[in-house]
Amino acid sequence: MELVFEIEGGDFTSAGNASSKIKKVLKQLNIDSKTIKRIVIAVYEAEVNIVAHAKKGILKASIGSHFIEVKLTDKGPGIEDVEKAMEAGFSTASKQVREMGFGAGMGLPNIKKNVDELDIISEMGKGTLVKFKNYF
Amino acid sequence: MEEGQKYHAIKVDEEKCFGCTHCMKACPTEAIRIVNGVASIRPERCVDCGNCLRACPAKAFYVEQDDLQNIFDYNYRIALFPSVLIGQFPEKYSEDQIYQAILKLGFTHIYEVEQPIRWLSEEIKKKTGRNREHPVISSFCPAVVRLIQSKYPSLAENITPLKAPHDLAANFAIEELKAKGANEGEIGIFYISPCSAKMAAVNQPLGEKKSVVNGTINMKDLYNRIMKIILKDKTEDFSPLRKNLSRDGILWSLPRGESRQFKSRAMSIDGIHNVVKFLERLENEEIAGLDYLELKSCSQGCAGGILLTGNRFLTSERLQKRALRYPSASKTEVPDVGKTIVQKKLQADKIEAKSIFVLHEDRVKALDRMQKAGKILCQLPGIDCGACGAPNCHALAEDMVQGNAKMTDCIFLQKRYIKENKLSVEKGFKSLEKVWGQKRFDADCNKKGGRNEGF
Numbered sequence: 185m186e187l188v189f190e191i192e193g194g195d196f197t198s199a200g201n202a203s204s205k206i207k208k209v210l211k212q213l214n215i216d217s218k219t220i221k222r223i224v225i226a227v228y229e230a231e232v233n234i235v236a237h238a239k240k241g242i243l244k245a246s247i248g249s250h251f252i253e254v255k256l257t258d259k260g261p262g263i264e265d266v267e268k269a270m271e272a273g274f275s276t277a278s279k280q281v282r283e284m285g286f287g288a289g290m291g292l293p294n295i296k297k298n299v300d301e302l303d304i305i306s307e308m309g310k311g312t313l314v315k316f317k318n319y320f
Numbered sequence: 321m322e323e324g325q326k327y328h329a330i331k332v333d334e335e336k337c338f339g340c341t342h343c344m345k346a347c348p349t350e351a352i353r354i355v356n357g358v359a360s361i362r363p364e365r366c367v368d369c370g371n372c373l374r375a376c377p378a379k380a381f382y383v384e385q386d387d388l389q390n391i392f393d394y395n396y397r398i399a400l401f402p403s404v405l406i407g408q409f410p411e412k413y414s415e416d417q418i419y420q421a422i423l424k425l426g427f428t429h430i431y432e433v434e435q436p437i438r439w440l441s442e443e444i445k446k447k448t449g450r451n452r453e454h455p456v457i458s459s460f461c462p463a464v465v466r467l468i469q470s471k472y473p474s475l476a477e478n479i480t481p482l483k484a485p486h487d488l489a490a491n492f493a494i495e496e497l498k499a500k501g502a503n504e505g506e507i508g509i510f511y512i513s514p515c516s517a518k519m520a521a522v523n524q525p526l527g528e529k530k531s532v533v534n535g536t537i538n539m540k541d542l543y544n545r546i547m548k549i550i551l552k553d554k555t556e557d558f559s560p561l562r563k564n565l566s567r568d569g570i571l572w573s574l575p576r577g578e579s580r581q582f583k584s585r586a587m588s589i590d591g592i593h594n595v596v597k598f599l600e601r602l603e604n605e606e607i608a609g610l611d612y613l614e615l616k617s618c619s620q621g622c623a624g625g626i627l628l629t630g631n632r633f634l635t636s637e638r639l640q641k642r643a644l645r646y647p648s649a650s651k652t653e654v655p656d657v658g659k660t661i662v663q664k665k666l667q668a669d670k671i672e673a674k675s676i677f678v679l680h681e682d683r684v685k686a687l688d689r690m691q692k693a694g695k696i697l698c699q700l701p702g703i704d705c706g707a708c709g710a711p712n713c714h715a716l717a718e719d720m721v722q723g724n725a726k727m728t729d730c731i732f733l734q735k736r737y738i739k740e741n742k743l744s745v746e747k748g749f750k751s752l753e754k755v756w757g758q759k760r761f762d763a764d765c766n767k768k769g770g771r772n773e774g775f
């Protein structure tokens with residue numbers, strides 16, 4: 185099954201829409217709540233990253249009987265040094281974004297902590313692809 | 321009641337209900353369907369919040385209760401009521417006049433529920449450490465506890481494993497009376513409930529096997545009885561019966577009543593739809609740094625309970641004024657009759673999650689059902705009209721894949737099938753009659769509904 189969401193850069197009011205919807209679906213599939221929590225945290229952080237750092241993006245979640253795969257593709261500035269971005273506390277978030285309570289630099293580390301497989305491919309000036317997979 | 325079945329205090333009077341769908345739309349767990357022209361509650365989904373009763377224009381919902389005569393089975397007849405009871409009376413009646421009327425109804429002792437509240441807040445504080453990853457969620461409102469169990473299973477472990485104020489006062493009353501020589505078997509504790517949720521929680525406790533309460537009394541019913549016999553002149557002074565009552569106790573069941581006890585970050589949210597929105601976010605871990613979360617199903621907390629009479633804001637105002645007349649809990653001297661015993665009895669079992677929204681226990685089958693529901697949804701009109709007897713198109717699609725509804729239940733699809741010669745007019749009509757009952761299609765000038773009642 186596939187779920188698709190569009191994510192608008194800068195629209196903090198709708199950050200969390202995709203993760204809420206995915207959560208509802210996973211609950212109906214009788215997936216253990218600890219596993220759901222991990223997935224939801226990862227999806228939420230990835231959603232927020234597009235909202236906070238990119239122009240716009242698309243989230244596609246494929247749900248099979250034993251896994252979920254989430255792909256987020258965005259048009260945006262890209263990530264200069266992915267390894268560095270993965271460090272806890274690293275953030276390029278603007279002051280404005282920080283004032284809204286985002287930009288603690290914990291998003292990517294949190295994603296990594298909560299997924300089974302993670303791939304980030306980024307091209308400066310073009311955009312970023314964040315892909316992760318969790319097994320049930 | 322069958323083993324394993326969920327008990328509910330809220331019921332539908334099928335004589336009064338005419339299937340107007342208002343309740344079905346107001347229910348936060350989509351527990352209501354219209355069957356044979358009347359509302360039918362799915363027990364596994366209902367959390368006893370009472371929203372359906374509030375939404376009903378026909379007064380078709382009622383709350384089950386024990387007969388007041390049952391109190392006479394006991395020598396010690398304890399009226400146990402939450403402080404909000406006092407708040408709903410017009411200001412011209414004094415606390416003593418209300419107390420006197422309650423005693424006149426046959427009770428021998430009166431205990432307001434929220435005392436000695438410090439014994440409970442001490443226990444809560446013990447369970448609320450700082451810098452925890454997740455906030456502790458209050459176990460106060462049973463509608464919220466049931467909602468979390470069924471809709472937010474991952475948060476169930478955050479609920480404080482502590483009982484509610486009515487257990488506090490009940491155990492305190494028992495200890496006090498025992499100290500005065502009463503035999504436990506002679507003591508009958510009757511809880512005067514502000515809502516269906518508390519009634520259900522006494523009849524089928526959450527986090528314990530059996531409640532200490534011996535019976536529940538509907539607060540609305542009691543209010544009416546009190547109003548019949550209340551005297552307007554001077555009465556005896558019953559203030560000794562309230563010597564353990566404090567400002568903090570009186571405010572406990574109102575919004576912020578619990579969270580105001582905390583110096584750390586504690587929040588209070590009232591109204592079940594607000595609670596749902598907040599829990600959604602909490603579950604996504606979007607909210608950090610909270611220590612204590614007080615959630616109340618009714619707007620204005622128990623002042624808005626479905627069994628209260630009068631306006632919730634006025635009730636709340638009167639209680640706040642009343643609270644100012646009482647000392648704060650830290651300044652009330654509570655005699656130490658069985659404090660350790662009572663605090664021990666406040667400990668509850670962990671609240672278990674009971675997810676109820678799964679489409680099938682087997683994940684592969686559930687996924688299959690979900691995909692089917694998605695395809696069905698493409699065919700439905702998406703106007704959530706409720707004419708099928710389900711609260712919205714999505715709910716109908718889910719009912720279908722679970723074998724509880726069929727395509728022709730949708731009036732739009734019916735018309736389409738008739739036009740495409742796939743369904744006879746006769747069969748289509750029969751199917752509507754199944755949802756709406758046979759007489760539903762007769763003209764009836766006296767029927768309720770559809771009359772701009774909101775104006």
Ligand SMILES: Nc1ncnc2c1ncn2[C@@H]1O[C@H](COP(=O)(O)OP(=O)(O)O)[C@@H](O)[C@H]1O
Nearest residue numbers: 233237262269275276277287288289290291292
């Ligand atoms: N989708 C994205 N597009 C561009 N830059 C990104 C994206 N996601 C993350 N980044 C970069 O990686 C950094 C670290 O991300 P994260 O750990 O989520 O912290 P935060 O979002 O709080 O800054 C960000 O500050 C940003 O520079």
Ligand code: SF4
Nearest residue numbers: 347366367369370372
């Ligand atoms: S009491 Fe609440 S949960 Fe139960 S049927 Fe009524 S509205 Fe739904």
Ligand code: SF4
Nearest residue numbers: 461515617618622625
């Ligand atoms: S807020 Fe109070 S009155 Fe309302 S359902 Fe919860 S316990 Fe009952």
Ligand SMILES: [Mg+2]
Nearest residue numbers: 232233291292
């Ligand atoms: Mg981030």
